Amino acid sequence: xxxxxxxxxxxxxxxxxxxxxxxxxxxxxxxxxxxxxxxxxxxxxxxxxxxxxxxxxxxxxxxxxxxxxxxxxxxxxxxxxxxxxxxxxxxxxxxxxxxxxxxxxxxxxxxxxxxxxxxxxxxxxxxxxxxxxxxxxxxxxxxxxxxxxxxxxxxxxxxxxxxxxxxxxxxxxxxxxxxxxxxxxxxxxxxxxxxxxxxxxxxxxxxxxxxxxxxxxxxxxxxxxxxxxxxxxxxxxxxxxxxx
Amino acid sequence: xxxxxxxxxxxxxxxxxxxxxxxxxxxxxxxxxxxxxxxxxxxxxxxxxxxxxxxxxxxxxxxxxxxxxxxxxxxxxxxxxxxxxxxxxxxxxxxxxxxxxxxxxxxxxxxxxxxxxxxxxxxxxxxxxxxxxxxxxxxxxxxxxxxxxxxxxxxxxxxxxxxxxxxxxxxxxxxxxxxxxxxxxxxxxxxxxxxxxxxxxxxxxxxxxxxxxxxxxxxxxxxxxxxxxxxxxxxxxxxxxxxx
Numbered sequence: 001x002x003x004x005x006x007x008x009x010x011x012x013x014x015x016x017x018x019x020x021x022x023x024x025x026x027x028x029x030x031x032x033x034x035x036x037x038x039x040x041x042x043x044x045x046x047x048x049x050x051x052x053x054x055x056x057x058x059x060x061x062x063x064x065x066x067x068x069x070x071x072x073x074x075x076x077x078x079x080x081x082x083x084x085x086x087x088x089x090x091x092x093x094x095x096x097x098x099x100x101x102x103x104x105x106x107x108x109x110x111x112x113x114x115x116x117x118x119x120x121x122x123x124x125x126x127x128x129x130x131x132x133x134x135x136x137x138x139x140x141x142x143x144x145x146x147x148x149x150x151x152x153x154x155x156x157x158x159x160x161x162x163x164x165x166x167x168x169x170x171x172x173x174x175x176x177x178x179x180x181x182x183x184x185x186x187x188x189x190x191x192x193x194x195x196x197x198x199x200x201x202x203x204x205x206x207x208x209x210x211x212x213x214x215x216x217x218x219x220x221x222x223x224x225x226x227x228x229x230x231x232x233x234x235x236x237x238x239x240x241x242x243x244x
Numbered sequence: 245x246x247x248x249x250x251x252x253x254x255x256x257x258x259x260x261x262x263x264x265x266x267x268x269x270x271x272x273x274x275x276x277x278x279x280x281x282x283x284x285x286x287x288x289x290x291x292x293x294x295x296x297x298x299x300x301x302x303x304x305x306x307x308x309x310x311x312x313x314x315x316x317x318x319x320x321x322x323x324x325x326x327x328x329x330x331x332x333x334x335x336x337x338x339x340x341x342x343x344x345x346x347x348x349x350x351x352x353x354x355x356x357x358x359x360x361x362x363x364x365x366x367x368x369x370x371x372x373x374x375x376x377x378x379x380x381x382x383x384x385x386x387x388x389x390x391x392x393x394x395x396x397x398x399x400x401x402x403x404x405x406x407x408x409x410x411x412x413x414x415x416x417x418x419x420x421x422x423x424x425x426x427x428x429x430x431x432x433x434x435x436x437x438x439x440x441x442x443x444x445x446x447x448x449x450x451x452x453x454x455x456x457x458x459x460x461x462x463x464x465x466x467x468x469x470x471x472x473x474x475x476x477x478x479x480x481x482x483x484x485x486x487x488x
Binding site: 098220227235241 | 323342346349350351383384385386462463464465466467468471474475478479481482485486487
């Protein structure tokens with residue numbers, strides 16, 4: 001579908017993309033493109049906005065803190081992830097960053113940090129986590145960036161939950177054979193991963209009582225929370241998602 | 245099987261473990277246990293050696309750079325991983341550390357770093373990677389630490405390969421539906437993950453020609469090498485390993 005070679009540098013923009021469309025860069029993007037990467041007028045860059053696929057665009061104007069690119073042709077169609085959310089309790093900084101990066105890479109549609117009874121951190125840097133999701137999409141030729149929600153208490157999230165979206169709960173107390181996810185119904189899902197200390201007894205009782213929650217085991221070994229997140233998303237994608 | 249509460253601090257030792265067995269600590273372990281963790285005579289520690297399961301041991305002698313523990317009772321049986329090796333091309337330091345940690349957590353029996361045509365680093369710190377595998381086992385209540393080999397060229401590894409061990413090759417050129425691994429034969433396997441730049445054309449041709457190599461896709465998205473390693477081990481474990 002594309003006659004031009006695929007541009008190496010990729011930027012995510014807000015602007016609509018289409019043939020002949022002019023797109024303004026943010027001051028940060030202009031600095032990165034012209035200052036750091038030494039690109040200039042006439043160079044080709046890949047643009048995506050989460051809706052219109054990837055477009056090859058040519059630099060039309062380049063200044064220190066601003067720039068204009070013009071879309072030439074679509075390089076790849078828009079690729080949306082399946083309707084899978086990842087709910088997780090933030091852990092140490094590096095491992096939290098890692099979970100967000102991997103969720104974006106593996107194809108989650110939304111990332112929901114929750115505070116549980118045993119969650120260490122009472123706050124997150126939502127903007128920093130969102131930037132990690134964006135960077136993962138830019139690096140891995142993605143055309144969609146999953147939104148990262150603000151931190152909410154798990155109890156509040158569950159109180160307002162739409163029962164039409166099932167929750168796959170990686171229950172760290174279930175250490176044994178992994179479930180066969182292929183038997184689960186398709187449709188909207190969310191994966192729930194606890195913090196390092198697992199869930200409290202009260203949380204576990206509540207989760208067990210919810211009709212839309214399915215507990216699963218992730219094998220006979222104890223996994224760190226970040227490992228459990230990647231393993232659960234992988235198993236869901238291969239059984240119910242778009243890896244099939 | 246165990247009457248004593250499971251000790252929180254876990255140490256991997258070389259020594260055989262059994263009821264009444266006295267075990268000497270290394271200077272580093274004695275420093276960690278008595279200097280850093282402030283443990284002393286009478287305290288209980290968990291010991292494992294990769295063969296005899298986990299044992300609860302009591303500190304019998306504590307000095308600055310040495311110590312003796314006596315095994316009281318077995319706290320958990322020995323748990324061996326299935327016969328799965330992970331072959332991977334080292335990438336950036338943090339992501340290489342991550343791959344080794346995750347391979348140990350997810351249950352690989354051996355970790356084989358290989359140098360490919362597009363591998364950036366010409367050397368690894370084998371001792372540091374081995375320490376990461378050990379720490380993962382200590383943290384995640386494991387009783388087995390996968391050995392980490394020295395870096396070898398992929399061509400040399402393949403030249404001496406035992407054809408009885410099949411290789412599951414995460415072929416980054418196969419972007420599409422993920423394979424159904426359940427159709428693959430059981431037995432000894434190795435997973436092969438390339439570097440960030442993928443494999444060269446010559447390497448790909450060689451791999452395709454080997455009868456014991458099976459290429460697989462890991463879904464429709466491009467994954468970083470560390471993500472591919474975790475996803476591939478997860479899929480293998482759930483289809484052919486001990487997560488079934």
